[in-house]
Amino acid sequence: xxxxxxxxxxxxxxxxxxxxxxxxxxxxxxxxxxxxxxxxxxxxxxxxxxxxxxxxxxxxxxxxxxxxxxxxxxxxxxxxxxxxxxxxxxxxxxxxxxxxxxxxxxxxxxxxxxxxxxxxxxxxxxxxxxxxxxxxxxxxxxxxxxxxxxxxxxxxxxxxxxxxxxxxxxxxxxxxxxxxxxxxxxxxxxxxxxxxxxxxxxxxxxxxxxxxxxxxxxxxxxxxxxxxxxxxxxxxxxxxxxxxxxxxxxxxxxxxxxxxxxxxxxxxxxxxxxxxxxxxxxxxxxxxxxxxxxxxxxxxxxxxxxxxxxxxxxxxxxxxxxxxxxxxxxxxxxxxxxxxxxxxxxxxxxxxxxxxxxxxxxxxxxxxxxxxxxxxxxxxxxxxxxxxxxxxxxxxxxxxxxxxxxxxxxxxxxxxxxxxxxxxxxxxxxxxxxxxxxxxxxxxxxxxxxxxxxxxxxxxxxxxxxxxxxxxxxxxxxxxxxxxxxxxxxxxxxxxxxxxxxxxxxxxxxxxxxxxxxxxxxxxxxxxxxxxxxxxxxxxxxxxxxxxxxxxxxxxxxxxxxxxxxxxxxxxxxxxxxxxxxxxxxxxxxxxxxxxxxxxxxxxxxxxxxxxxxxxxxxxxxxxxxxxxxxxxxxxxxxxxxxxxxxxxxxxxxxxxxxxxxxxxxxxxxxxxxxxxxxxxxxxxxxxxxxxxxxxxxxxxxxxxxxxxxxxxxxxxxxxxxxxxxxxxxxxxxxxxxxxxxxxxxxxxxxxxxxxxxxxxxxxxxxxxxxxxxxxxxxxxxxxxxxxxxxxxxxxxxxxxxxxxxxxxxxxxxxxxxxxxxxxxxxxxxxxxxxxxxxxxxxxxxx
Numbered sequence: 001x002x003x004x005x006x007x008x009x010x011x012x013x014x015x016x017x018x019x020x021x022x023x024x025x026x027x028x029x030x031x032x033x034x035x036x037x038x039x040x041x042x043x044x045x046x047x048x049x050x051x052x053x054x055x056x057x058x059x060x061x062x063x064x065x066x067x068x069x070x071x072x073x074x075x076x077x078x079x080x081x082x083x084x085x086x087x088x089x090x091x092x093x094x095x096x097x098x099x100x101x102x103x104x105x106x107x108x109x110x111x112x113x114x115x116x117x118x119x120x121x122x123x124x125x126x127x128x129x130x131x132x133x134x135x136x137x138x139x140x141x142x143x144x145x146x147x148x149x150x151x152x153x154x155x156x157x158x159x160x161x162x163x164x165x166x167x168x169x170x171x172x173x174x175x176x177x178x179x180x181x182x183x184x185x186x187x188x189x190x191x192x193x194x195x196x197x198x199x200x201x202x203x204x205x206x207x208x209x210x211x212x213x214x215x216x217x218x219x220x221x222x223x224x225x226x227x228x229x230x231x232x233x234x235x236x237x238x239x240x241x242x243x244x245x246x247x248x249x250x251x252x253x254x255x256x257x258x259x260x261x262x263x264x265x266x267x268x269x270x271x272x273x274x275x276x277x278x279x280x281x282x283x284x285x286x287x288x289x290x291x292x293x294x295x296x297x298x299x300x301x302x303x304x305x306x307x308x309x310x311x312x313x314x315x316x317x318x319x320x321x322x323x324x325x326x327x328x329x330x331x332x333x334x335x336x337x338x339x340x341x342x343x344x345x346x347x348x349x350x351x352x353x354x355x356x357x358x359x360x361x362x363x364x365x366x367x368x369x370x371x372x373x374x375x376x377x378x379x380x381x382x383x384x385x386x387x388x389x390x391x392x393x394x395x396x397x398x399x400x401x402x403x404x405x406x407x408x409x410x411x412x413x414x415x416x417x418x419x420x421x422x423x424x425x426x427x428x429x430x431x432x433x434x435x436x437x438x439x440x441x442x443x444x445x446x447x448x449x450x451x452x453x454x455x456x457x458x459x460x461x462x463x464x465x466x467x468x469x470x471x472x473x474x475x476x477x478x479x480x481x482x483x484x485x486x487x488x489x490x491x492x493x494x495x496x497x498x499x500x501x502x503x504x505x506x507x508x509x510x511x512x513x514x515x516x517x518x519x520x521x522x523x524x525x526x527x528x529x530x531x532x533x534x535x536x537x538x539x540x541x542x543x544x545x546x547x548x549x550x551x552x553x554x555x556x557x558x559x560x561x562x563x564x565x566x567x568x569x570x571x572x573x574x575x576x577x578x579x580x581x582x583x584x585x586x587x588x589x590x591x592x593x594x595x596x597x598x599x600x601x602x603x604x605x606x607x608x609x610x611x612x613x614x615x616x617x618x619x620x621x622x623x624x625x626x627x628x629x630x631x632x633x634x635x636x637x638x639x640x641x642x643x644x645x646x647x648x649x650x651x652x653x654x655x656x657x658x659x660x661x662x663x664x665x666x667x668x669x670x671x672x673x674x675x676x677x678x679x680x681x682x683x684x685x686x687x688x689x690x691x692x693x694x695x696x697x698x699x700x701x702x703x704x705x706x707x708x709x710x711x712x713x714x715x716x717x718x719x720x721x722x723x724x725x726x727x728x729x730x731x732x733x734x735x736x737x738x739x740x741x742x743x744x745x746x747x748x749x750x751x752x753x754x755x756x757x758x759x760x761x762x763x764x765x766x767x768x769x770x771x772x773x774x775x776x777x778x779x780x781x782x783x784x785x786x787x788x789x790x791x792x793x794x795x796x797x798x799x800x801x802x803x804x805x806x807x808x809x810x811x812x813x814x815x816x817x818x819x820x821x822x823x824x825x826x827x828x829x830x831x832x833x834x835x836x837x838x839x840x841x842x843x844x845x846x847x
Contacts, residue, residue: 019110026108033101036084039077040094043085045148045747047071047078089131090151099123126181132157133174140167142347326385326413330376330406331494334474339363342478342530353535356748358558361530365738366469366731376406377461384437384458388413391436395429397421403453407492408464408727409714410441414453423447426454441710449722457492457725459710466490466713468523468731472530483604484537484626484662486527488520488687488717489729497717497726501528501628501664504685504719505657510670510700511689516713517666518548520687521632522731524664525552528628529739534558538753540584540629544636546572551736554744561627561753569752574640577631581648583755584629584661588652590756591624591659603660625753626660634667635674644822646676653682670700684720689713689728772811775800777841779808780817784837789818789827815840 047069054075071077084093099120106116131154137143138150139158150158162170183194346360381404392399392415401416417426427446434442437458445455471477471487476496484501491497501507507524511517528537538561543549549570552560556569563576563583571580591603598615600606603624606615615621629652631637637645652663665683667674670691688706691697697706705723706716713728773779775798782797783789789812794805809827812818817840819828831837 022110023108026104026106029104029107030101031104033097033104035073035077036080036100037094037097039071039073039081040085040091040097042070042072042077043081043091043148044070044078044745045086048082048086051075051078051082085148085151088151088153089127090134090149090154092127092131092134092149092154093151095123095127122181122184126185128154128157129174129177129181132161133178135159136162136167136170136174140171326381327403328376328378328381328406329403331491333470333490333494334476334496337473337475337478339473341475342473345478346530350533353533356534357746358533358535358748359746360533361739361742363469363473365742366472366735367467369467369470370465380461381406381411384411384413387436388415388433388456391433392426392429395425395432397426397429401453405492406460407494407725408466408490409710410443410457410459410492410725412448412492413456413458414448414451415456416453423454441708441714443705443708443725463712464727466727466729468526468729468735471496471729472527477527477531480531482531484528484628485531486524487729488523488715489713489726491724491726497724499685499719501662502626502657502660504662506653506663506683507665507685507687508675508679508683508700509664509666509687509689510675510691510696511668511687511706511715512691512711513668515689515691515709515711516715516728517668517689518632519713519730520689520715520728521548521630521664521666522736523729525630526731526736526739529555529559529743532626534748535623536625538625538627540571540580540627540755541569542571542577542580542629542631542637544572544574544577544633544640548632549630551733551740554740555748556752557748557750558743558746561755564754564757574637577637578641578645578648579758580755581629581645581652582758584627584656585648585651586756586758587627588656588659588661591661592655594621594624595659597621602658624660626662629661629663631663631665634665635669635671638674643825646678650678650682653679670696672699675699686718688716772844773804773808775804776808776811779805780812780815780831780837780841781834783812783818783829784831784834787829787832789829793826815844 050069054069069075069078071081073080084096085091089096102116102119106112131150133154134144134150135154135156135158139155139162144150158170158174161173164170165173183197340363343360343362350358350360385402385404389399389402398418398421399415400418401414403414405412405414415426417423423446427444430444430446433444433456439458441457441459443457445457447453448455466489471489474496477485477487477498480498482498482500482502485498486501487496487498489497501524509517509520511520525539537559539552539559540561541549541552553569556562560569562569562571563580566576566580571577595601595603595606597619598606598609598621600609603626607624609615610621610623631649649663649665652661656662663683665679670688686700688697688700688709690709690711691700691706694704694707697704700706701716701718701723703723709715713730715726715728717724717726779794779798782794786793789809791802791805791809794800794808795802798805800808809818813820813827817829817831817837819830821827831840
């Protein structure tokens with residue numbers, strides 16, 4: 001017995017206690033629950049297709065697996081979340097992870113399983129029910145737009161229930177079951193739950209009522225304070241008017257009353273002794289003093305008369321200025337759309353995307369504008385009016401009417417001159433007005449286009465920011481039928497300025513650093529993303545600065561077009577920018593061939609014919625999306641890629657409108673060597689932000705004015721006829737990130753839109769062994785001597801025709817003496833010394 005006890009004790013020491021085993025099992029179950037929850041939270045639809053393509057060796061390659069699969073549990077998490085989320089009950093499967101966690105916790109704490117039975121049953125039922133509810137909403141209301149919330153099982157159950165009870169009946173049944181389930185989750189006693197719900201509703205109503213009363217009291221206090229401020233201002237103005245009236249009366253009375261003569265005080269009557277004592281010289285001296293005193297009195301009277309006349313003239317000017325009242329206008333702006341109007345229209349439009357299930361970015365991704373709007377400063381307007389009229393009066397220019405239109409950035413003063421005043425006379429005093437106003441950024445319009453008035457734009461002391469949401473969430477933008485609508489911002493009349501990019505058809509932007517040019521580019525892209533789907537719009541982005549457009553790489557499988565062999569979807573290497581633009585030119589030529597075969601004149605008619613099935617895909621016909629080429633810094637391309645970059649840009653600008661390719665080119669250096677005459681001639685639509693000089697303004701706009709802008713989005717837009725001053729809508733980096741993240745998280749196309757590859761075609765160039773020109777060696781020596789491989793050089797030096805010189809250049813290329821064709825520039829010469837050239841000649845003779 002003793003031996004048996006020893007064995008038993010030994011076994012107990014060597015083994016693991018049963019309680020410890022239970023605790024270990026509980027910890028393992030808790031860990032599994034956490035891992036399951038992490039895999040569900042980090043679920044991405046693309047992970048499963050990437051995980052299925054991973055080979056066994058890829059699992060040992062950390063870079064390969066982490067690059068393809070984004071799930072936090074790697075390939076295992078991709079398979080697990082695909083089964084639980086996609087095939088079962090969507091994101092509601094997270095309830096399953098919570099239930100497993102509670103099971104593990106109960107095991108770890110060695111509690112009774114009966115305590116967890118009710119919550120387990122209710123949790124599984126809630127998971128199935130809410131997955132079915134989301135599946136019904138997805139099937140009938142298209143909300144949520146992605147079925148990943150309900151899973152395949154939830155959609156299937158909702159469809160079966162709908163087949164039995166119709167959509168309305170199934171909706172009512174699911175609603176009732178959801179309400180009952182929520183009450184059970186809240187408290188198992190339904191009566192008590194209903195009472196608690198009623199109590200909660202009453203508390204909420206009471207809080208809302210208290211908040212309403214507090215807002216009303218606060219509003220009343222603000223109204224009282226505002227009335228008190230207005231009363232104080234009125235009292236101050238009345239006091240100032242009364243004081244001014246009193247001064248005028250005093251001046252008038254002083255003018256009417258003649259100035260009293262100044263007389264010398266009468267001397268006391270001289271005595272007889274004094275008269276006798278005085279000599280004749282003293283009498284003469286007294287007479288001279290009286291004469292000087294009389295002259296002083298006359299001078300003082302003349303000065304007083306001149307002073308009173310000057311005061312009278314100033315009073316007349318002031319009276320005229322006061323008599324001419326200024327009419328102040330501030331536009332009410334465009335009618336605001338509903339919070340969900342744009343989302344509803346885009347939801348219907350997204351259903352037309354055939355290949356992928358796409359959802360447009362929602363309006364709530366944009367920042368709401370500030371509630372405190374800047375009020376019109378009437379005192380500032382009156383002061384500016386007084387300065388303008390006073391300056392013009394002094395130059396004898398009569399103004400019979402004046403209006404002030406208050407915009408977000410500037411106020412436009414419309415001056416109506418008298419009929420006999422010449423506009424050129426007002427314009428000649430523009431610099432005097434700028435000096436009198438002492439305001440940076442004053443701009444003069446003489447006359448205002450479409451009006452019989454002269455305009456003066458004066459920057460406001462307090463600017464009002466225009467948010468992108470104020471522009472996009474308007475009925476004008478929401479209900480537009482433009483193909484590529486771009487809402488730049490607001491005009492001085494506070495109206496949304498919107499134009500169709502297909503009508504421009506290309507846009508040239510210029511402005512100094514920090515003037516708002518990059519924000520303007522983001523505004524254009526944001527507007528297009530909110531109105532165009534990936535099926536009909538692609539972007540080619542060239543960003544030499546490498547950071548401005550980097551945020552848009554998240555939408556590469558939705559909206560970006562690139563070369564098939566490109567490493568990055570956004571071109572940041574200037575050496576590859578030329579290849580990309582030449583590829584776009586090739587796409588343009590291919591599209592024109594398609595339009596020619598389809599017997600149509602533009603891309604709209606072609607896509608309509610293709611959609612109706614009138615074009616055969618076997619002949620190469622395809623749907624043609626619009627392509628917007630965005631170049632963020634042209635000056636850097638011109639410096640690094642050379643003048644060759646100008647040729648494809650000019651070709652696209654001249655020809656690409658009809659086939660749906662449009663350019664948006666921006667630069668911060670609007671000089672003539674960057675914005676050349678060829679580029680300007682094909683870009684009628686131009687935007688100028690603040691620039692440094694009038695020369696830069698004339699370069700981009702062909703006139704001055706951009707040097708008078710005040711920066712931070714203040715811009716001038718012209719489309720060949722007239723000039724419009726706008727305040728660019730502000731879109732922040734955070735807003736751009738949210739929009740790109742929203743689009744990038746959706747399942748897009750398998751790859752970006754691929755541009756055609758340009759293959760070097762040497763067909764037609766004769767072989768150097770066949771029919772070598774007799775002047776071949778002489779031409780080679782000329783080229784090597786001058787280090788310039790051009791046809792014109794051979795024409796001049798050898799006195800031959802153009803065609804023969806062209807054939808010789810082709811033969812020199814095949815012989816390896818000159819480089820390939822480089823457009824308008826001469827070919828590179830590959831041979832430097834005559835000895836090397838002679839070796840090439842000897843080699844050709846031996847062959």
